[in-house]
Amino acid sequence: MTFPNIQLPQRALMLSQGVISTPKASFFSLPVLIALTAFLAISETPGILRDWTINQNPVVLDSGDIRDGKCSTRKGFFTNCSAHLNYTYKGQSYDKDVEIMFVDIHSGDYDTNLVISGDHPDLATLSLGLDMLWNRIITLAVFVALLGGTCLAMIFLILRVWRVRGQLREPARLEPVPVEITGFDRRRQRLSVTYADKIGGRKTGRAGHTHFEPGQEPLIVGENGGKAVGLAVWHGNTALPVLLDERLERIEMTPEERTAALAPLAAELGDSRPGLVVQGKKGWSIKARLAAALLVILLIIGGIFGYWLWYVTSATSQFTSPAMDINNMMPESVNRWGCDQLKKRFGDQRAPFGCTASDYSSWK
Structure with missing residues (x-):
């Protein structure tokens, strides 16, 4: 699909400063995510290393x-257990506080014992912590990876915007x-617009964010798939395009230009010039969404069971993880x-988690 275009002067042109911005939410959410990631890693890693x-x-x-x-269980499957342990081993008394976090779908109480390290008797935990050791490792790794990855992605996006803003200080061919206009918000006579390079040219898929001053509107040239299409410009080799305003005031040109x-x-758009608000396509019905959700759940259950x-x-090792936790x-x-x-295949070896007797080694 093609859209109306404009012809700009064939020389290096300057763009107004501040035409690319970072959503304010990023500066608030990034410190929170970093703090949450650090808290999870600092609070859970020592306990996992101890139990290992x-x-x-x-x-x-x-x-x-x-x-x-x-x-206590949150959200149906995030379980946190704590206890105070008091024991005597080889004439030495110990007092320890233990706290563990894992993912489990469970109802009722947990049966657990006090377990210490034969090599380091000052290290003590609950047998439940050992039973869920791989569960805890995987849970922590997934959360840290997701939160840490989100933090890194946000930092990268912020740095990319800063780099683009630095490049916009110099003139370049446009x-x-x-x-595609993916979202907009009007507050206090100021318009904020989010857009993505998905339609023409390089099709990088990258999203940009910009603010328009009171009285300014983006240059809309059509609609695609129920969303408005605006006209932007690439400034030299910058990583993000810059969305233009309808009077081209963001480009330093003469009024005649x-x-x-x-x-x-x-002349091409005439009186039917599209606006920013475009009626979107009708989404799935509630019944279709429920059916899709049910299908996804069934596929997940089927995959886990398989x-x-x-x-x-058929596994070549009884210690395959996370299959042990599933079992x-x-x-x-x-x-x-x-x-x-x-046991038919590995009965002469140590039992895996989920199949151990009270000594955590032999088969139950």
Whole structure:
């Protein structure tokens, strides 16, 4: 699809300063995300490292005392458990506070024991923490990766905008390009517009954000797929195009040059010049959305079940993760059957998590 275009003077032109901006929300959300990522890593990593060490040589203390033990579940599957441990080992008394976080779909209470490291008796935890060790590692890794990745992406986008703004301080040849208006907001007589390079030219898919002063409107040249299409320009080799205003005041040109550039556009669009507000396409019905959501859920359940079935019947190692965690979360009868299948192939080796007896080594 083609859209009306303009002819600009064939020389290096300056653009107004501040025509590319960063959404203010980025400067508020970025510190929050960084703090949340650091908090998760700092609060959970020491406990995981402690339990990893204990798991190398676990010793269950039946004489140990577990006090104030409690678990709370948020959002249906984020579980946090804490307890105070008091025990004596080889004449030495210890007091420890333990807190663990993991993902689990569970109802009712957890049965747990006090476990210490045979090599480092000052390290103690709950057997539940060892049972969920890989679960905790994967949960922490996923959260840190998602939050940390989001932080890095936001930092990259902010730096890219700053670099573009620096490049706009110098004149350069301008290349018109249609862009899709993905969102806009009018507040206090000021218009904020988000747009993306998805339609013509380079089609980088990159999104830009800009503010228009009171009385200014973006240069709209059509609509595509229910969304308005604006006219922007590439400034030399910048990473983002700059959305133009309808009077071309963002480009340093003479009034005569602006009139000459806009004349063909006005003649082509006539009185039917499109506006910023364009009626979008009708979305899916509620029934279709529910059906799609149900299909996705069924596919996920089917995929998880197939992965678990492969693990218990065909995996080359009984310690395949996260299959061990999935097997542990299965109903007791299904878990028992899965462990029996694993035991047929690995019965002469250590039992994996989910199939261990009370000594955390032999098969149950």
